[in-house]
Amino acid sequence: MRSFFKIFFATLLALIVVGALGIIILLGLIGSTLSADKVVISPNGVLVLETSQEFSEQKVVNPLSMLTRKGDGGTPGLFDVIRLIDNAAQDDNIKGIYLKTEGNANGFATNQEFRNALARFKAAGKWIYAYGENMSQQSYFVASVANKVYLHPKGGLDFNGFYSQVTFLKGLLEKLEIQPQIFYDGRFKSATEPLRETEMTPANRIQTNAYLGELYSNFLYNIGQSRKIDTATLHQYANDGAIQSADDAARLKLVDGLRYDDQVMDEIKTRLSLSGTDKVNFVTLSNYQSANEHRFRDNDAKIALIYAQGNIVGGESEKESVISSDRYIKLIREARQDKDIKAIVFRVNSPGGSALASESIWRELTLAKKDKPVIVSMGDYAASGGYYISCMADSIFAEPNTLTGSIGVFAVIPNLGSFFKNKLGVTFDGVKTAQYADLGTASRPMTDAEKRFIQNGVDTTYSVFKTRVVNGRKLSGAVVDSIAQGRVWSGVQAKELGLVDRIGGIQDAIACAAKMVHAGSFKVKEYPEPQGGLEKVVRSLGGDMQSSMVKKELGENYALYEQVKRIKEMNGQIQARIPFDIEIR
Structure with a gap:
């Protein structure tokens, strides 16, 4: 009985503390709103x-x-x-x-x-x-x-110039006796290389040299213009370690x-x-x-600015760092059905992700395009799935150093049977009602027939992806096939190939949208709407704070942690994403 009361009162105390904290937060938000002073900028x-x-x-x-x-x-x-x-x-x-x-x-x-x-x-x-x-x-x-x-x-x-490095995990997986069963389409689709190679393949080295050279040329050009030094001299400084x-x-x-x-x-x-x-x-x-x-809240004509930042995933998620298909379908549909919205600017900053989720978002944007102009503005990345959800636009803007393209797909289904048995002493057994009922299980290697099933799915998805590009960019199938193959392109290269229409930033895309709907004056309505104060506080005390703590603790190793975590999340799903993490310094 004594232990019962101890548990009871401990639980009651916890409820009181949580309730009090909630009241304090609520009162704080109300008080801060009422007492918020208008910020005035003084001269000079x-x-x-x-x-x-x-x-x-x-x-x-x-x-x-x-x-x-x-x-x-x-x-x-x-x-x-x-x-x-x-x-x-x-x-x-x-x-x-x-x-x-x-x-x-x-x-x-x-x-x-x-x-x-x-x-x-x-x-x-x-x-x-x-x-x-x-x-x-x-x-x-x-x-x-x-x-x-x-x-x-x-x-x-x-x-000292640019350097791009890839972290390869094949040796680690072999030591752990983990077999990554890999399926992919695209000669340059290097997203799976860290799992199947110990160094860059010739194809990956070619594409990396190409886009890294474009990024470096843009770097030198901009600096040269500002400092009045020719790019050859700047390159010589770097090459000589001057x-x-x-x-x-x-x-x-x-x-x-x-x-x-x-x-x-x-x-x-x-x-x-x-x-x-x-x-x-x-x-x-x-x-x-x-x-x-x-100053940014004027006029009646509206242009919707939809931010799509992060990995593309299926389902519903309120996380700010992902593009979840269910959430973004609702956002795009809301902008599409709003008669006050005259055009949509879709801001994409994504390395891609789930191919199925990308297809779902593509579909909703295609429907929106039938009602009003859709303009895409590309950020740091709009590659693979990020390009998938961009290719249908009326016009696509990218910066010279945007990384885009990577039109290709892959799937990874790890075989963990040996790892569990030899490293952990764990074995598996079971029964099934049909031959392929356990297709995709990680406790055993796949049969040849099962591998054909998965590869057929990857091939079909790749074919659909290329078709979306053919129709959206008005290019021939042969041309798209030649510039696809999973290859990553810079914004400048993408424009030359017809994957992008213009070099420019987010303001250029908005100006283009306004011109298409003949809007002399307009205001931008942003999606998703910013989270409310209380919601933001609660979220920061949960997952966001946890992620920040992990990132702080791991430091430079956080990227490797994210890479391993992503492998786990993509198990069995067909992916349209850029090579794992392009690290350039």
Whole structure:
């Protein structure tokens, strides 16, 4: 009886604590809403941007700040950042931008859009100061557009060229006696190579050299244009390992000078006509967004902007990092059936995933296209399944360094029988009512007949995928077959091949949509709608926080953890996705 009461009161206490926490959160949200002060930007402001800040497609809210009204209110999404920089270019209260360049958390196409917005700001007659202690290549790519690029006197600048590395798991699987039974279509479909090879195949090496060269050419071209140095000279610097110190970077004119932080601050003060004791009116990106959100809520004609970011999966999921078919079918259908929505811009930033889920999303977009224009804007990736859900669009925009294509499919069904028996001492047995009732089980190797069944399914899916591209891009079957084969292309290559229509960013895609519906003025309605405050707090206390903790704990090994996790999730499903993780540095 004593133990019963101990359990009873412990449970009761837990319920009280949870209930009290919920009330506190609710009151905090209500209080923060009522007490929220309008942010006003005072004159002589300097907008502060950081290349280390990761820009997702949509705004990422800091749930704790919603309760406390302290700290950063969140990170604006990429489109928000672009609009804010463009707005700042015309804002008399913003005199310039201070760009902090410690590390870079974004992909190639994201950095390109970010850099393009900075170039427009500079072209409007305003100044940009970039400063960093140690600049990575991607940080410098963004920083090089600035009027002044300064480096710490004892810091460094990475300028050694690009390198792409693949992690191969075949040896590990062999040691564990795990047999990955692999089925794929496409000579260049290298997504399964980490499981079946110990080094890159010749085909994969060809395609990687090709798109890596395109990305590097774009990198050198942009820097060369800004720094007034020809690309051949820049390439020679990298090839010779000429940049080994901050002094080298200054001597070869990659930076404008070597400065300590206080010296950069003094120069900015001079630019603003401030004295040495005056404080610079630095404006954070989140505060600038809070002060200008009303500017993006005008007019009646609407263009739907649907963000599709992450792996493509089947079913329903509210996770922000995945594109679940059920959820996105509802979002697209809502935009399609809304008479106020005149056009749809589908923003794709995805390496692909489930082929079946991709087909389902493709179908709903095809229906939408019958009612109104559908324009695709590609981010860092729109490959394999990401291209599958893009190919039907009226027009497709990509950045020069977007990775796309990868038109091919595969399936993996692991045989874990030896692993369980020899490593764990576990065996399996059972009965079945038909010969293939246990098709796909991981406890035994597949028979030749079963392998033919799976390969036939992969072949059929690949054929359908190519047909979608043929019909969507108005290309012949022979042409699509030649440029498919699972091969990854850069945005520039994809445009030359007819897989993409235009080189441009998200704003270009929206402008195209507005032109197609003759909308002189319009407002953008974004999907999915941002999560509410309480929902965001609860989610952060659950799966999102757990993922963040794992990522923090594993550090650089997190990518390998994600790769192994993905193998488990794709067991038996036909996949249309890019090679596991393309790591470029």
